[in-house]
Amino acid sequence: MSMPYPQQPVGQPAAPYVPGQPAVPYVPGQPVYQGVPQGYSTAPQGFAPGYAPVPQGPVTRKVNWVSIILGVVGWILIGLTVLAMWMALRASASDPDPSGKEIIGFFPLFALMFIGPVNLAGGIIGIVGATGTPKVRKLNWLGILLNASPYVMFGVLMFALMLFA
Numbered sequence: 001m002s003m004p005y006p007q008q009p010v011g012q013p014a015a016p017y018v019p020g021q022p023a024v025p026y027v028p029g030q031p032v033y034q035g036v037p038q039g040y041s042t043a044p045q046g047f048a049p050g051y052a053p054v055p056q057g058p059v060t061r062k063v064n065w066v067s068i069i070l071g072v073v074g075w076i077l078i079g080l081t082v083l084a085m086w087m088a089l090r091a092s093a094s095d096p097d098p099s100g101k102e103i104i105g106f107f108p109l110f111a112l113m114f115i116g117p118v119n120l121a122g123g124i125i126g127i128v129g130a131t132g133t134p135k136v137r138k139l140n141w142l143g144i145l146l147n148a149s150p151y152v153m154f155g156v157l158m159f160a161l162m163l164f165a
Contacts, residue, residue: 062129062136063129063136063139063140064125064126064128064129064139064140064143065143066122066125066143067122067123067125067126067129067140067143067144067146067147068122068126068139068142068143068146069122070118070119070121070122070125070143070146070147071119071122071126071142071143071145071146071147071149072146073118073122074115074118074119074122074146074147074150075146075149075150077111077114077115077118078111078115078150080111081107081108081111081115084107085104085107085108088101088104088107089104092104115150118147119147119148119150119151120147122143122146122147123143123144123147123148125143126140126141126143126144126147127144130144
């Protein structure tokens, strides 16, 4: 193997240029590993420095009280709707003029504008948090059931009316 240039010691600069003499080029040597640069930590292989995984503590899941509260609010709105219909029917029983009483049948439809979004939001929030310890899971399922039960009961009621009417 022939070397076209004379070898210089590793890391030594080339000889200064002297006019009239041929220039000796600098031949870089192999870099010498000097360990981890100061200010950096050694990371596990496969991770960039500064992005090493850090051990985390246990993740605690909390109960979605919002789901339970929205379920209770939905049932309160249903109760208020039924109460308003009952009071309107009792007040109109002694009224000789029946005009305007058909609006009573639309009370549930008007209430659904509020009940629907409340129960939908509560159900979604309950589903998102339905994991974790058994106690947390039970309470989140309570929120889901509170939000879904009005629609299940309505379906059962309509099915029963269809069978017995």
